[in-house]
Amino acid sequence: MSGGPRPAALALLVVAALAACGRPEPAAPGVPVPVVTAPTASVPSAPPAPPGEGALEPGGHVRITFLDVGQGDGALVTTDDGASLLIDLGPREAAPRIDEQLARLGGAVGAVLVTHAHADHLGQLDSLARTARIGALWDPGFAEHPVAAYDRALRVLSSRGVPHVIARRGMHLRLGRHADVEILGPREPLLHNTRSDPNANSVVVRLSHASAGGDAGTRHVLFTGDAEHPTETRLLEAPEALAADVLKVAHHGSKHASSAAFLRAVHPSVAVVSCGRANDYGHPHAATLGRLALAGTELHRTDLEGDITVDSEGGRLSTLPSRPATREALATPGRSARATALDAP
Numbered sequence: 001m002s003g004g005p006r007p008a009a010l011a012l013l014v015v016a017a018l019a020a021c022g023r024p025e026p027a028a029p030g031v032p033v034p035v036v037t038a039p040t041a042s043v044p045s046a047p048p049a050p051p052g053e054g055a056l057e058p059g060g061h062v063r064i065t066f067l068d069v070g071q072g073d074g075a076l077v078t079t080d081d082g083a084s085l086l087i088d089l090g091p092r093e094a095a096p097r098i099d100e101q102l103a104r105l106g107g108a109v110g111a112v113l114v115t116h117a118h119a120d121h122l123g124q125l126d127s128l129a130r131t132a133r134i135g136a137l138w139d140p141g142f143a144e145h146p147v148a149a150y151d152r153a154l155r156v157l158s159s160r161g162v163p164h165v166i167a168r169r170g171m172h173l174r175l176g177r178h179a180d181v182e183i184l185g186p187r188e189p190l191l192h193n194t195r196s197d198p199n200a201n202s203v204v205v206r207l208s209h210a211s212a213g214g215d216a217g218t219r220h221v222l223f224t225g226d227a228e229h230p231t232e233t234r235l236l237e238a239p240e241a242l243a244a245d246v247l248k249v250a251h252h253g254s255k256h257a258s259s260a261a262f263l264r265a266v267h268p269s270v271a272v273v274s275c276g277r278a279n280d281y282g283h284p285h286a287a288t289l290g291r292l293a294l295a296g297t298e299l300h301r302t303d304l305e306g307d308i309t310v311d312s313e314g315g316r317l318s319t320l321p322s323r324p325a326t327r328e329a330l331a332t333p334g335r336s337a338r339a340t341a342l343d344a345p
Helices: 007-020 092-103 125-131 148-159 229-235 260-266 286-294
Strands: 061-066 074-079 084-089 111-113 137-139 164-166 172-175 179-185 204-210 218-223 246-248 270-273 298-301 308-313 316-321
Touching: 061 204, 074 092, 074 179, 084 092, 084 172, 092 125, 125 148, 137 148, 148 164, 179 229, 218 308, 229 260, 260 286, 270 308, 286 298, 298 316
Parallel strands: 084 111, 111 137, 137 164, 218 246, 246 270, 270 298
Antiparallel strands: 061 074, 061 308, 074 084, 172 179, 179 204, 204 218, 308 316
């Protein structure tokens, strides 16, 4: 994307092109038109949103499935009015799990959001670009950390006219009539000279579902990619935007994320750790599990419980793991002979 449009300009181009066509039929069943807005201060004359956008309508059913992809992240969001969003794809070896999920959607997904340029999140994006119908690709931009599989995917998606959006704070992706995804990070200038700049500049999003009338009926789910403490410090500049019922724990439960201050701001009732069984990094770390316990969260782990399904409907949330695990097991840190003081990369 070097030399291309700035993120806000790209967002407006996407919206303007769609508005000019009068909200065309999506390229695939269940593919939402990627309506993007940037912060008002930087958009003096944004085009009007297409019909059906604006305030969320109360009601509907949203399902979030945190997929057991091994040591990585992958989550599928679906709505009962046909919208869908895949957030990360896990490692490449998780391809059959991703393909299985998309097959249930007719081989199509409304949007794919890749939080950052690491293989345990990017997965088989290049092959998925060839075999699935993708409505839009969102990511933080990989110019500083080029990845061959990502470049291959971009070429395929570009040849098909699939919108590519560089995600930045203040943008939104609408998921049907009842749900919205807000980009909370990254923002410019990007973070540099951290333990891992790709992790630090992960796309962080909050899903909001107006499952019932009023603010009390809106449920929130926070997805954090592999964000670590420097990212959390930035996000805490606007703590009110972090409050969520469900937290996808950052960086697979690394000790370098999920600070006490961050957890206080999010105040989740449910926390989900996505990590692999007997992984190489000792995830989740004992320190992180301790902070989650002190925060009083209901903990779930894909390494022990498989897929974790969260349903939002009628102002209520329900959480269902694919297999049971005891509280003692869930509270036990990951173990690995290769785990080091630096934890994961």
